Amino acid sequence: MSAEGGPCLVRLAGGDPLPAWVARLDRTAFGAGWKAPAAHEALWLIPELAFARWACVPAAGEAELLRIAVDPAHLGQGWGRSLLEACQEALAAERMPSLFLEVRVSNAAAIRLYQACGWKRCGLRSGYYPDGEDAALFQRSGS
Numbered sequence: 001m002s003a004e005g006g007p008c009l010v011r012l013a014g015g016d017p018l019p020a021w022v023a024r025l026d027r028t029a030f031g032a033g034w035k036a037p038a039a040h041e042a043l044w045l046i047p048e049l050a051f052a053r054w055a056c057v058p059a060a061g062e063a064e065l066l067r068i069a070v071d072p073a074h075l076g077q078g079w080g081r082s083l084l085e086a087c088q089e090a091l092a093a094e095r096m097p098s099l100f101l102e103v104r105v106s107n108a109a110a111i112r113l114y115q116a117c118g119w120k121r122c123g124l125r126s127g128y129y130p131d132g133e134d135a136a137l138f139q140r141s142g143s
């Protein structure tokens with residue numbers, strides 16, 4: 001299976017149950033799983049492969065990428081890029097063209113992905129993470 005040809009995307013919204021594979025991937029990628037999406041959140045999935053979790057503020061035309069992860073067995077095959085681009089298009093279509101995120105400054109794979117998808121670095125939060133690492137802030141506008 002490859003990311004070429006476009007992913008089969010599923011969108012979960014507030015109140016939808018979290019699939020078990022998402023909870024597993026969340027724990028594998030981030031060490032701790034999250035709950036089912038809250039009312040203001042949206043979760044896009046490529047089933048069994050990848051997820052991206054967003055906090056949405058439709059009234060402001062904004063969304064924040066909270067987490068994105070690809071199954072470790074499928075890294076580096078274009079799934080992350082494919083999912084992020086699909087989310088960007090969907091959020092623009094839902095009138096949320098103004099996107100934000102923060103990422104550990106050491107996370108070279110994620111930073112490369114964001115840059116490849118048109119995100120620009122716009123700031124730094126010093127000592128943002130519990131272990132003292134800085135967070136780089138990125139933003140993106142448009143579809």
Ligand SMILES: CC(C)(COP(=O)(O)OP(=O)(O)OC[C@H]1O[C@@H](n2cnc3c(N)ncnc32)[C@H](O)[C@@H]1OP(=O)(O)O)[C@@H](O)C(=O)NCCC(=O)NCCS
Pocket residue numbers: 029066067068069070071074075076077078079080081082103107108109110112113116
């Ligand atoms: C970040 C992540 C989602 C990328 O997913 P992926 O499917 O492996 O990425 P892709 O194959 O779509 O590659 C997208 C871009 O990132 C680059 N990239 C991917 N892995 C990389 C790595 N290990 N080092 C450097 N660049 C990398 C690719 O070269 C590509 O850039 P290009 O199009 O300019 O060549 C994945 O590494 C992951 O799940 N990491 C763990 C969770 C995480 O840290 N999430 C981000 C913080 S929320």
